[in-house]
Amino acid sequence: MLTQLRSLSFAVDGRYASDGELEFMNRYLQSFDLRLSTYQKLQAAEVEIINEVESTLKSLDPHLLMRGTEDFQTKWRSDTVRVFRLSLLTMLLDDPDRYQERFLLWFQTLMRAFKTQRSCEVTYRVLLETVKKHLTGEEASLICPILELNRTMLGT
Numbered sequence: 001m002l003t004q005l006r007s008l009s010f011a012v013d014g015r016y017a018s019d020g021e022l023e024f025m026n027r028y029l030q031s032f033d034l035r036l037s038t039y040q041k042l043q044a045a046e047v048e049i050i051n052e053v054e055s056t057l058k059s060l061d062p063h064l065l066m067r068g069t070e071d072f073q074t075k076w077r078s079d080t081v082r083v084f085r086l087s088l089l090t091m092l093l094d095d096p097d098r099y100q101e102r103f104l105l106w107f108q109t110l111m112r113a114f115k116t117q118r119s120c121e122v123t124y125r126v127l128l129e130t131v132k133k134h135l136t137g138e139e140a141s142l143i144c145p146i147l148e149l150n151r152t153m154l155g156t
Helices: 002-011 019-045 046-058 073-093 096-113 117-133 137-155
Strands: none
Touching: 002 019, 002 137, 019 046, 019 073, 019 137, 046 073, 046 117, 073 096, 073 117, 096 117, 096 137, 117 137
């Protein structure tokens, strides 16, 4: 939304916006109540979701969050919560382009530097599956593309 608004402000400099140029705002406003309720629902379920993802990861591979003898569970949790919260905000604002440009590309560089792509791929695949259990199909259609973007960008 913010990216689209910025583009619109440049495109219509000195003139009125056309109905077609304003259509994205109509779609956003029509979806806002659902976006807000989905955001609030996932916010309330955050701890449960993250705990479930962590438990699933441990059952899939007890060494996934380990690097040699070093346990990265605390760092994993902190990073996963950060990405989850930014994903929810991205869904609320309907601005995946800005999220990808301002956060995911930077975070992807870090994850590659630390060679955590495998754990990221598994984490964000399991997170996507877990979130779906908490939502209706309509709610999931708002957040799942962003969670999939996390998986593809951070898991490769």
